[in-house]
Amino acid sequence: MADNDQIEKISLEFxxxxxxxxxxxxxxxxxxxQFQENKIVLQEFDHLNEDSKIYKLxxxxxxxxxxxxxxxNVNKRIEFIKGEIERAxxxxxxxxxxxxxxxxxxxxxxxxxxxx
Amino acid sequence: MSQRxxxxxxxxxxxxxxxxxxxxxxxxxxxxxxxxxxxxxKLKDCISSIDNMKSQQDKQLLVPLxxxxxxxxxxxxxxxxLVDIGTGYYVEKTSEDAKRVYTSKITxxxxxxxxxxEILVQKNEILNQLNMALRTKVLQMEKENAKxxx
Numbered sequence: 001m002a003d004n005d006q007i008e009k010i011s012l013e014f015x016x017x018x019x020x021x022x023x024x025x026x027x028x029x030x031x032x033x034q035f036q037e038n039k040i041v042l043q044e045f046d047h048l049n050e051d052s053k054i055y056k057l058x059x060x061x062x063x064x065x066x067x068x069x070x071x072x073n074v075n076k077r078i079e080f081i082k083g084e085i086e087r088a089x090x091x092x093x094x095x096x097x098x099x100x101x102x103x104x105x106x107x108x109x110x111x112x113x114x115x116x
Numbered sequence: 117m118s119q120r121x122x123x124x125x126x127x128x129x130x131x132x133x134x135x136x137x138x139x140x141x142x143x144x145x146x147x148x149x150x151x152x153x154x155x156x157x158k159l160k161d162c163i164s165s166i167d168n169m170k171s172q173q174d175k176q177l178l179v180p181l182x183x184x185x186x187x188x189x190x191x192x193x194x195x196x197x198l199v200d201i202g203t204g205y206y207v208e209k210t211s212e213d214a215k216r217v218y219t220s221k222i223t224x225x226x227x228x229x230x231x232x233x234e235i236l237v238q239k240n241e242i243l244n245q246l247n248m249a250l251r252t253k254v255l256q257m258e259k260e261n262a263k264x265x266x
Contacts, residue, residue: 044201115194
């Protein structure tokens, strides 16, 4: 009976690890989308120069913005997103190990029960 | 495919699972392809709007203030456009430059959808093979079940 309790506990842990892992992967994908979008913007900035008129949409209003300022902002954002991606990746790895240990102990208990 | 697995070697349950995940992939890729095509038609709309501006010069148009309130307006300079380049940034461009931006985006999307279509063809092939393997498995099992009864 103790084994059954344990199995229940560990499979709960396992499913929890699975859901949080899929959440993390979703967050990671969203970061990737943002990263790609910012990269496209930066590419577009490469075709422009100081004379180009750039506006930033803030709420419903378009605010005129300096070329160098806008470029700096996008660069900063890309750096930030890169950091976030790294953080997300390490979290994903962590969660994967948690899931793996849960899976292993689950298998161990199952084989123990089968042999008993 | 980097790996070749003999589908006949797999357990029927594994085959079913593999089939399920491949089907999921196919639906995912199909919806991505659709999203790409909608994006493309939107970009094409932008280009035709730019072209329309030229012929609309000196004519009046209605500028929406809200979805139900309009003001009559006139185009001052049909050569200046504000182009959304993403993440809330807009750049003032001439009609030629604006069109260039959109055409390059459309070509990029075309390349992507070509790649996606290729992947979809591959996935569908895999799905077909899986279905075949499953069918042979089922036939095999039926034969084996029929034997002891006979």
